[in-house]
Amino acid sequence: MDVHHITTSPKILFSKVRKIVPPMLEKFHKGQHGRVAVIGGSLDYTGAPYFSSMASARLGCDMSHVICERSAATVIKSYSPNLMVHPLLPSSESVKDPSSIDALKLASPIVAMLSRLHALVVGPGLGRDGVTLKVVTEVLKEARSRSIPFVLDADGLLLVTEQPDLVKGYKECILTPNVNEFSRLAKALNIEVPSMAQIESDSGDKTSEKPKPGPHDVISNGVTSIINDVVGGLKRSGGQGDTLTGSLGTLLAWRAAYHNGLWDSGEEDNQKEAQSKQDIQAELESSDKRMSPATTLLLAAWAGSGITRECSRRAFEAKGRSMQASDLTDEVHESFLELIGEPEQSKMHL
Numbered sequence: 001m002d003v004h005h006i007t008t009s010p011k012i013l014f015s016k017v018r019k020i021v022p023p024m025l026e027k028f029h030k031g032q033h034g035r036v037a038v039i040g041g042s043l044d045y046t047g048a049p050y051f052s053s054m055a056s057a058r059l060g061c062d063m064s065h066v067i068c069e070r071s072a073a074t075v076i077k078s079y080s081p082n083l084m085v086h087p088l089l090p091s092s093e094s095v096k097d098p099s100s101i102d103a104l105k106l107a108s109p110i111v112a113m114l115s116r117l118h119a120l121v122v123g124p125g126l127g128r129d130g131v132t133l134k135v136v137t138e139v140l141k142e143a144r145s146r147s148i149p150f151v152l153d154a155d156g157l158l159l160v161t162e163q164p165d166l167v168k169g170y171k172e173c174i175l176t177p178n179v180n181e182f183s184r185l186a187k188a189l190n191i192e193v194p195s196m197a198q199i200e201s202d203s204g205d206k207t208s209e210k211p212k213p214g215p216h217d218v219i220s221n222g223v224t225s226i227i228n229d230v231v232g233g234l235k236r237s238g239g240q241g242d243t244l245t246g247s248l249g250t251l252l253a254w255r256a257a258y259h260n261g262l263w264d265s266g267e268e269d270n271q272k273e274a275q276s277k278q279d280i281q282a283e284l285e286s287s288d289k290r291m292s293p294a295t296t297l298l299l300a301a302w303a304g305s306g307i308t309r310e311c312s313r314r315a316f317e318a319k320g321r322s323m324q325a326s327d328l329t330d331e332v333h334e335s336f337l338e339l340i341g342e343p344e345q346s347k348m349h350l
Contacts, residue, residue: 004223004224004225004277005224005225005226005227005277006224006225006226006277006280006281006284006298007281008226008281008284008285010229010230010306012284012285013226013284013299013302013303014303014306014339014340014341016284016291016299017251017299017300017302017303017340018340018341018342018343019258019265019267019291019343020251020254020255020257020258020291020296020299020300021060021254021340021342021343022254022257022258022262022263022343023263023342023343023344023345023346024342024345024346025263025345025346028262030062030063031062031063032062032257032262033060033061033062033253033254033257034056034060034061034062034063034118034119034249034250034253034254034257035061035062035063035065035116035117035118035253036053036056036061036063036064036065036117036118036119036120036121036246036249036250036252036253037065037066037067037113037117037119037120037121038052038053038056038064038065038066038067038120038121038122038124038245038246038249039067039068039089039110039120039121039122039123039126039136039139039156040052040066040067040068040121040122040123040124040125040126040154040155040156041066041067041068041069041072041073041076041089041124041125041126042068042069042071042072042089042091042125042126042127042129042132043069043071043072043091043093043127044127045072045124045125045126045127046068046072046075046076046079046125047125047239047242047325048124048125048154048239048242049066049068049072049076049124049125049242050066050076050079050080050083051124051239051242051243051246051325051326051328051329052121052124052242052243052245052246052249053065053066053083053121053246054080054082054083054246054329055242055243055244055245055246055247055250055328055329055332056121056246056247056249056250057082057083057246058329058332058333059246059247059250059251059307059332059333059336060250060254060333060336061249061250061253063084064082064083064084065083065084065085065086065113065117066083066084066085066086067086067088067089067110067113068085068086068087068088068089068125069087069089069090069091069094069127069129069132070087070089070091070094071091071093072087072125073085073086073087086113088109088110088113089110089132089135089136090106090131090132090135091127091129091131091132092129092130092131092132094131095131098130098131101131101134103131103134103135103137103138104138106131106134106135106138107135107136107138107139107142110135110139111138111139111142114139114142114143114146114148115146117148118148118149118252118253118256118257119148119149119150119151119249119250119252119253119256120139120143120148120149120150120151120249121150121151121153121245121246121248121249122136122139122140122150122151122152122153122156123151123152123153123154123155123156123157123245124153124154124242124245125154126154126155126156127155128155128158133155133158133159136156136159137159137163137166140159140166141166144166144167144170144172144173147172148172149172149173149174149252149255149256149297150172150173150174150252151173151174151175151176151245151248151249151252152167152173152174152175152176153175153176153177153241153242153244153245154241157175157176157177157181157184157185160175160185160188161184161185161188162188164188164189168189171293171294171297172293172297174248174252174297174300174301174304176241176244176245176248178241215232216228216229217229217305217309219298219301219302219305221294221297221298223276223277224276224277224280224281224298226298226302228302228305228306228309230305230306230309230310230313230339231309231310231313232308232309232310232312232313232316233312233313233314233315233316233317233323234316235312235315235316235319235320235321235323237323237324237325238325239324239325239326239328240308240312240325240328241308242325243307243308243311243325243328243329243332244304244305244307244308247303247304247307247308247332248300248301248304251300251303251304252300254300255293255296255297255300258296259293259296263345265290266288267288267289267290267291268288268289268290269290270283270289270290270291270292272292273292273293273294274291274292274294274295275294279292279294279295280294280295280298283295284299303339303340306339307332307335307336307339307340308328310331310335310338310339311328311329311331311332311335312328314331314334314335315327315328315330315331
């Protein structure tokens with residue numbers, strides 16, 4: 001697999017991310033800044049969907065939903081009145097005969113919500129119940145048929161490992177695997193993955209902006225990659241990845257608003273869809289051309305990584321070893337302001 005590394009500086013990249021952030025204008029009404037649903041939450045796992053949906057809300061989406069299993073709903077509702085919690089996910093415990101179900105019919109209440117949503121986050125606290133996974137599979141198929149963007153994490157990635165066709169060729173999704181999950185996905189898809197050294201060496205002497213020593217994230221669409229080396233914290237508490245997925249949900253909703261022309265970005269129309277690394281890099285370095293969907297998807301994934309790493313750094317600086325996932329939630333807005341900042345049109349009204 002031939003993957004080329006983007007060499008645009010982080011400062012320019014964050015300025016381009018700001019382009020897809022809807023400004024705060026009086027003309028907008030409730031929901032236009034994003035309606036995001038997290039699909040997850042089961043008897044044993046109620047924290048993950050909460051952290052994901054709260055990160056989505058704190059970043060700035062207007063309406064943050066959680067679609068969960070019935071036994072998890074009351075618990076998640078008790079965490080925050082700001083979330084809209086829907087106990088629509090069936091499980092083996094809630095159906096009469098788990099061995100014989102109509103998954104599409106069971107998925108219909110969730111499918112009925114899709115027209116009201118801009119993006120989905122699938123996986124946080126989902127669990128591995130057979131009935132639940134079959135129903136979520138049907139939801140993903142329907143979301144894909146409607147070109148609704150989605151983020152897959154945790155047990156949502158398990159579905160892709162077992163059924164690669166769920167995402168194969170779909171250009172409106174982001175997968176967020178850790179190292180082990182990535183290895184399993186690559187094996188399932190029969191993909192040869194380049195080493196980190198190969199990715200870094202691809203930049204050659206083209207730029208002085210090279211990854212700093214230490215851990216960093218690689219964001220790739222299979223053709224082009226961007227390395228995110230925003231400094232993070234040193235504590236690896238459970239639940240930090242949920243800040244990533246929730247942030248990505250909001251960024252995908254904003255990206256949809258950008259491409260739907262919700263506001264005048266002041267950019268010239270761009271008739272060409274970015275296909276190659278050179279196309280994407282040219283769009284990222286242009287100051288006046290609208291970006292195409294391939295570029296904004298890569299950029300949204302990169303920005304979500306950066307926000308999460310900055311949240312981790314801030315939370316660790318404040319709490320040290322005692323840092324927990326909820327501490328990242330509290331840092332989402334300030335991290336957004338530090339890395340991306342409000343669009344100029346917002347500043348005129350603030």
